[in-house]
Amino acid sequence: MTQIIESLSEISDRYEALFVDLWGCVHNGITPFPGAVSALQAYRATGGKVVLVTNSPRARDRVEKQLAQIGVPADCWDAIATSGDSARAAMFRGVVGEKVYFIGQDGDRKIFDPIRIVENPVNVTPVPLEEAEGIVCAGPFDPTADPDVMRPDFLYAKQKGLKLLCANPDIVVDRGDHREWCAGALARLYSEMGGESLYFGKPHPPIYDLALRRLTALGKVVDSETILAIGDGILTDIAGAMGEDIDSLFISGGLSAAETKTSHQPDETILRDYLEREKSSPTYTIGHLR
Incomplete structure (x- = not known):
């Protein structure tokens, strides 16, 4: 069963690298x-490497700019691996065709910007749904709207046999005190309706392959047992770590704060009941990363 800790420093000397969720x-x-x-x-000061592993549908340079804009200092991380980069690479390899129906906000259209890591990329073009060979989903058109608003489009797409590329497997995210829907909620709905959704972020393997490449590029080649994954998503961060057979630190005061009764720290009995219901086994748990 999970070990509740008070601070990262209690366990950090066991690990050479951290895969850290952002939001x-x-x-x-x-x-x-x-x-x-x-x-x-403090962890980086000891020589450890920090790879930010995020389900953001954006490219890593745009995530870096976002971090700077909201005041996250650059000296608390070494590299960034995004679901968006992993999904873009697959998109430009043609996994959902060349003519695609795009779902997302205007700012997410940078997913179609050229990418250098794919040799001989296909020419991907956004088109109306009626002309599409596949779907690229970076998020809802309106993150506050019920995902069910997409049912008519998804029924038509399923009947055409279109695959949906999901650039962010997260279901929800908390922006300040407000909860918003993510692309994962739409991909889940499409799958429930009988469509085929393709995922490239946590908890799926492609983003971990990308994170390992980012780590190697830092000159750090480590064994999986010396990597610790940190995140607040039971179905993404912790499930992904379990699938990759790496240790994990569950931040119970994030998405699951209400379910685990977390203020400073979670209620131990309620936490254990919650993890049993979710069939999840994080190595460690802490209320908030500190």
């Missing part, structure tokens, strides 16, 4: 968490 762990979409920033800075 809910390092920031809330608006402002950074000072305790998390300090913990990562």
